[in-house]
Structures are given as C-alpha cells and as structure tokens.
Amino acid sequence: MKKKPMRRIVLLLGLILIIFLGVYAYRLYDSLNGMNKATSVEGTTDWNGKDRVNVLLIGGDSRDSGKDGNPRSDTLMIASVDPAKKSIVLFSVLRDTYVSIPDHGKSKINAAYALGGPSLAIQTVSKLLDMPIHYYVYTDFQGFMALIDAVGGVRIDVEKNMDYEDAADGHKFDIHLKKGEQDMDGKTALQYVRFRHDALSDLSRTERQRKLIAAVTEKLQKTSSLIKLPGIIKSASPYVDTNMKPSDMLKLGKLGLSAKGNGIDSIQLPPTNLITNIRTKSGAALSADPAALQSYVSTKLEEAGQGGAGEEKSKN
Template identity: 50%
Template sequence: MDQPTQPIQPDLQEPPAGKPPIKKRFTRKQIILYSSLGVFLIFASVAAYYIYSIYSFAGKIYVDPANNQPDVVLPTDGSAPTPMAVIEPPEWDGDERINILLLGGDSRGVKSKAKPRSDTMILVSIDPVDKSTHLFSLLRDTYVSIPQRGSNRLNAAIAFGGPLLAMETVHNLLDLPIHYYVYTDFEGFISLIDELGGIDFEVDKNMRRTDNRDDPKYNINLEKGLQHLDGLTALQYVRYRSDAMSDFARSERQRKFLTAIASKLKSTTSLFKLPQLLNGVAPYIETNIPPGDLLKLARLGMQLDTSNLGGIQIPQMNAFRNEIIDGMDVLVPDTEKVRIYIKEQLAGETTANLNH
C-alpha cells in the first residue's frame, strides 16, 4: 500500500543563534533628505518663535495715534484751543525711504503719564533699496516754531503735545516726512544696555560731572580709554556735555554709541537672547509703528550696514546763529540751508523716493 504523501514544509531557516535579523538600511540620499528636513524644521521652529517674540513685543509697545495725543493744543496767545488732527501714517510697503524720530526723555521729576522735554532727538533715515542709513542729531536748543505753541526750543515740543507734536515740529523744520517715532527714557536706555550685557566702548576723554540736586547715580565719572559700559555708565557717556563743544560733541558721541548698540544687537549672542531682551525693554518704550511694519523693519535691520552709520548734526555748523531769546540761549537755524543740506546728504546715496 502506498504511503500517504507528506506535505512539503517550507524551508524556514532560522537565523543563527545570537544574531539579530538583518535590518533595512537607509540609503545615503535618504539620510541626507531626512537630515535636511530635520534641520529645516528646527530652523523653522526657531524662526517662528523669534517672529512671534518680535510681534508680541511690537504689540506691547505700540500706541495707537488716535489714543496718544492731547485733545487740543493750548495756544500761547489766549485764543481758542485748536483740536489736534489724528495722525495715522499709511502702512509702509517696505520699499520707500522711511524716517523715524528717536526721542529720549528725561522723566525725572515729571508727573505720571506726562512727557518731559526730550533730552535726545535723533532722526533715523533708512533707504531699504540700497540699505543705507543716516542719523541726524537734532540739537535740542534749536529755536523753532512749534504748531499752536509759538517759538521755543525744539526739545519743548514733546512736553507741549507729546511725540506727535514733536514729529510735526521736526517735519516743519526739515521739510521731510516723519513717518514714525520711538520714545524711551533714561530707565529704558539703561535696561537696553544691561539686557545686551553691556558694551565695550572707547571713551574719548575723562568725564566728570556732579549735580547735588540730582540722584547720585546720575553723576558722571568715566575714565578715558576702552571701558565695559553697563546701562548706567553708558547713560553717563551719552549725556555728558561739560566740554567746550557741549551739545555738538555730545551729539557725535551719541551717534557713535548708537553704532555700537546696532552692532551688538546684530551679534550672534544678542540674537539668541532676543526674546529676553525684548521683554526686558518693552515696559520703557512706546512707538506708533504698527506691529506689521515693525516686523518688516526688524528684517530690514539685519540687512543694513551698521558698522559706520552716517551721522549729521542739525543744524549744521554754518547754518545757525547763537542768540539769547526770552532769557534762553538758543540756536536760530537758517531753515533753507538746513533743508538743502539734508536733501543733498540723502540724495547722494539714495535710490528711494525722499518725499513719499
């Protein structure tokens, strides 16, 4: 009798004892692809976090122009008050030259919510096309016409009507559009430098100044030479004007120090600390730059050459005369010379529209 046929069993060869099954290997192209994707996701996440930090910061410091000006400007001649028009700058498209007025106030002894006279006024003019930047240091003793307030020193404009009146006054003086302002005070400046970890800077001379009427921390005591300046000593440096050239020399020192700040802000270390830095200075800054435009400016700022910012004193040396008016030592500008000079400076390097 035939034996029943046994089913053929498949030859299942077990791997040798102690050896794991062979795993599928990634090809070199797959490794490069996945690694690149991982790096991209990391950079995208970091970029998103930084953009969020800047946008959040912009929202904290933004002040709507409609809610940040007095209802009226009080005239000096006894006539009826004049309502102030709401100034709402158009959205910046990132292509036209943009002019931003930096205002540094000395708020010591000033009532809450009131604006002090400006201790520093600098107009920053940026051409986004050729990436050039000009700094115009506006001398605070310049004698100007302040709308609805008569003639006075330039630094009185912010005290009379806030940053928007200061913008209008500077516009009338220079015949340039002033798109935005950024305002801070001594504490804001100190906070910024401290958040940056201080700045190594060459102090050009020994600086000494004591005022018994003031808080001792604002006394000036700096040695000539390379110094590591923290917030308070940096403030001493940019405020010092007890020399023969007074405000003229001080404006040049401020320009040089702004260049140093810009360079430090663009350093790798500062970029890593950017969210912390922005949170630290936000309580001391206000601006009418909308968050969207501030984000554009932040991107543009990384492309600008800030190694040697062009600095110009306004009014320039041949465009004013010294006078005493109403007991005030003032600089009476030759307005026509000032306007021609500024436009020549800008036109020499710009490809953007000056009068947008």
Template identity: 45%
Template sequence: MESRKDRHQPSGKPKPAETKPPKSKKRRTWLWALFATVLLMAALIAFFIIDNYNALNGLEKNPNDSIFDQFENNQALEKPPEWEGKERVNILFMGGDGRGKKTTKEPARSDSMMIVSIDPVTKKAHLFSLLRDTWVDIPGKGSGRANEAIVLGGYKLSMQMMSELTGLEIQYYVYTEFEGFKSLVDAIGGINIDVEKDMRYTDNADKNRYDINLKKGYQELNGDQALQYVRFRHDATSDFTRTERQRKFLSAVADKMQNLGNIAQLSTIIRSVSPFIETNLSADDMIRLGQLGFGLQNAGTAQLPPSKLLADEKIGGASVLAITDEDELREYVQEVLTENQNAPAGAENNSSNNSANNASP
C-alpha cells in the same frame, strides 16, 4: 508782515553762532546706540517671528497706557500709511531726560532729537540731529525751543514741527529715556568691554544720580555703567573718541545678542525694554526694518541747523540758537540726502558746515 526770519532776529545783524559742540550732544550717543540695538533686535526677530511677534507688538502702546494720552491730538493721529518696504522712511527719535519729572505719566523734554532717514532700495541711512536749543515755530503754540514741543503737544506735535522744519515727511517716532537704555543692557546680562581710561564726571543738578565714575580696564558693565560709558565725552577730542566708543559698544552688544542663548530669550528681553519705549511702529514695520538691519549702511550724519545757518540770540533773557534762513535749511537737508546717494555703500560722510565736531553719530 513779519517773517519767521525777522522774528528770529529781534535787533540788528545776528551774531554768528560759535561752533563749539553744544551741551546736548552729551546725551546723543546713548540714544543712537539704543536705536541701533532696537534695529538689531528687529533683525533677529525677522528670523524668529512666531516666538517674538507678540513681544515686539508690545512696543506700540495702547493710547490709554501711553505717557502721551494727555494730549488729545495724539489720539487723533492717523495711522501711518502702510509701508511696503520700498519708500523712504523717516523716523523721529526722541531721548527724554526724565530727571525732575513729577510723575511717570508725562513726557520729558526731548534733550535729543534725531531723524533717521532710510532709503530701503539703496539700504542707506542718514542721521540728522537737531540742536535742542534751536528756536523754532511750534505749530499752534507760537515760537519756542525745539525740545519744548513734546511737553506742549506730545509726539504728534514734535513730528509736525520737525516735518515743517526739515521738509521731510516724518512717518514714525520712537521715544525713550535713560532707563530704557539701562534696562536693555541689564536684560542681556551686561556688556564686557575694555574701558580705555578712567572716566569721571559729576553733576549736582540731578543729585548725582547720573554721575560718571568708571575705572580703566576690561570689565563687565551693567546698564548704569554702560550709560556712563556711552555718555562720557570729556576727552581732548571728545566727539571723535565718543564716536569710536559708540562703535565699540555697539559691536559688543551685537556680539552678545547674536549668541544662541540671547536669541532664545529675545521675547523676555523685549518685554523688559518695552515699558521704557514708546513708538507708533507696528510689529510688521519693525520686522521690515529688521530685514534691512544687517545690510543697512550709514550714509552720513549731519547737525541741524548747520553752523552756517545758526545765530546766537537772546529771547526773554535766555540764550537760544536762531535759524537765519529756514528755506536754506530745507535745501541743506535735501543736499545731504542727494550728495551721498551715489556714494559707495559704507562710505560715511559727516556734514555740519565742514565741522566734524558738530556732527553727532
């Protein structure tokens, strides 16, 4: 019987994949920034529950209002088991690039797919980012690129695919697109930040809608400009400077949101972001996560698959990234989680076959 490994290797010995940073990384920073900011909002809400509970509850869409209502299997998705705040929780974050969508009532391919794995006891979080061109088995749909699962079967199929691939039980999902990030920044009145250099990038594929054109200097960035800032990676040391830029941006967002004026307006901010975010996290779950938020430490980030388990292949004339051993991939995930378990809080470890450039924060 043909194994999954054999199907991923149509002829001969696979050619080792190059370790250059994949194109999909360009869009990961804004998604991670949005996650951290949503977590920060939940933390603030934990102290202002009465005024903001209903607004937070609005992030969990009614099935009829969801862009995933076309998928029958999503309607049948069981409610996640009640989280008591002590068990490890795994959240799948998907960043859709909505460019080229025919309607707003459909999901976009998930150009960014990340699992945030949180241990509430140690207050440590690990981030796993999946390369979008990874060739995987999509349950009930055959084989395909990982980012196709969401358009074939919605969030439930994406969660199932990621659970089987990584060996982690995925309890929750969060889905957003570029507009969600932009809306958040605009809702809090923009962000003052020192842009360290002129930043320019042009992409005709989207009719220049998401071009990057920022001038050096201290300035207030609106949502569109902030998206440009966190997406820019055209530096000599792109991933290192992008990580530094991300932390700088998040610090500025945290400072802006923790002032008294924004806390008083928090429900308005959440409602402005709500149309662009879909999740099965309930308000109670978000508040529990929020109570962890201020003390949560980044224990490590890792690329999936790691470079040592990647092989370049051609399938149907298209280039894809094949996994050479899926059992070893699941073992690798557990190694990442356990090797940092006893590390001091705040000690960050970036793992991707010892390649810092291949780990995205």
C-alpha cells in the same frame, strides 16, 4: 538602503529648524507688540514699505515733566532708512535749536514733546526739516539703561575724563568716566551720552549719542544678539512707547540688517556752519535759516550710501 536613515535625519533637522524659527518668530512678534502703546498720533505719514522711512527717536528725562506729564526731550534724533540704497542716515537735532512749534510760538525744540507729546514733536521736526515722519520711538533713562544691559553692554572709546555731579536727583545720575576704551553697561553708557559739561556742550554730546547708537546697532546685527532679540525687546518694552506695529518693526529690522555693509551716516543738525547763536527771553539758543537747513538735509539724504554723506561714518 543606507540613504534612508540619512534622509530621515535631514528631514528631522529640517523639522526642528522650522519649529525653532516658528517659535522664535512668535516670541519676537509678541515682544514687539508690547511696545506699541500709541492709539493715534497726529503728524505721521503712512509708509508703503518701499520708499525711504523716517523714524523720530525721542529720549526723555522723566525728572523734568511738563504739560500732561510729558518731559522735555533730552534727545531728538531722526533715523532715515532708504530701502533701495540700503543706507541709514542718523540725524541728531541740537536740543537748544530755536524753532516754531505749531500753535505754541517759538521755543527751543526740546520743549515740543513737553507741550504736546509725540504728535507735537513729530509736527515740529517735520516742519523744521521739511521731512515726513512715519514713526516715533520714545524712551527715558530707565529704558535706555535696560536696552544697553539687555544687549550685554557695548564697547566704547571714551575721548576724555568726564566728571559731573548733580545733587538735584540724589546723585543717582552723576557722571564719572575715565578716558579710554572700555565695556559699558546701561548705567555707564547713560553717563557717556548725557555728559555735555565742556566747551562744545551739546555738539559733542549729540556726537557721542550717535556714536553709541552705531555701536548698539553693530552689536544687534551679530548672530548671538539676533538669537537673544526676543529677550532684549522684552526687557526694554516696558520703557518704550511707539506707534509702530510689530509688522512695521520687523520690516525695519530687516532693512537695518540689509544696510549692514554700508554703515551709518551720522550727522548733526543744524550743522556748525549754519548755526547762529541768539538770545531769547528764556536765555541763549541756537538758530539756523530754515531753507538752508532743509537744503542741507536733502543733500545729505541724496548722498547717503554713496560715501562721504555724513560728518562721520560708522562702519558696522
């Protein structure tokens, strides 16, 4: 007779848990739905949910708008996730890479988004790397800061003092960071990933961007952040544009969690040994043999999840 009250308590707790998960799933789905603002995007490839999926991450600087109001991309990354290996490779493309942009001749790759929005950026990256692009995610400075603030900031070890001032935007995005490990909010994290005023310029900047994304990924995988996920997504949603449906986002989120033990392979494109410095009509740029670059990317994807695939590996 004493077992009945305990059984009722267990059933009640189970019912509460089911209700909680249902409400959580609804809130999460509703928040994700607000991010999908794209009607149709040329150049993307359908994903079957089982094979490798490639997502183009575009960071824009709204202060520098081009055709149709699109800015040049300040950041271009490709997150490549392999469901079978449970591995993630994060490629970052140097913004001064000189490429062929479909129907626009040759230019630096960061011009593609300004000339034709996400469709042209996708086509350009896909052609350069011989890689299908399934989805894209775009955000600007405000969206970046909102996301970092929403997750409660990140802890980053700053490699050196960083100082840069720009009066063009009223000093709103000046950079003043001190060397050492520190907690960063959205504003200071933006300073960290934007700084490139040193000898290595964009090479060190893209490395810092990959480092910060790995830190954010690690934080999002923690239980406390997962519980807050609907609120985090809601905060960032107004500043994010993507062609992913909520169901696609949930699948990718699940893949990201399953890859937790393998870490993220973080790789610069083109790699230093393939870079050639060139002069163009618009100034200095970087070039790389397309066939050699595509072979390099293919090799890194094959190595992913086996250890030693990336130039640097971030363990989550």
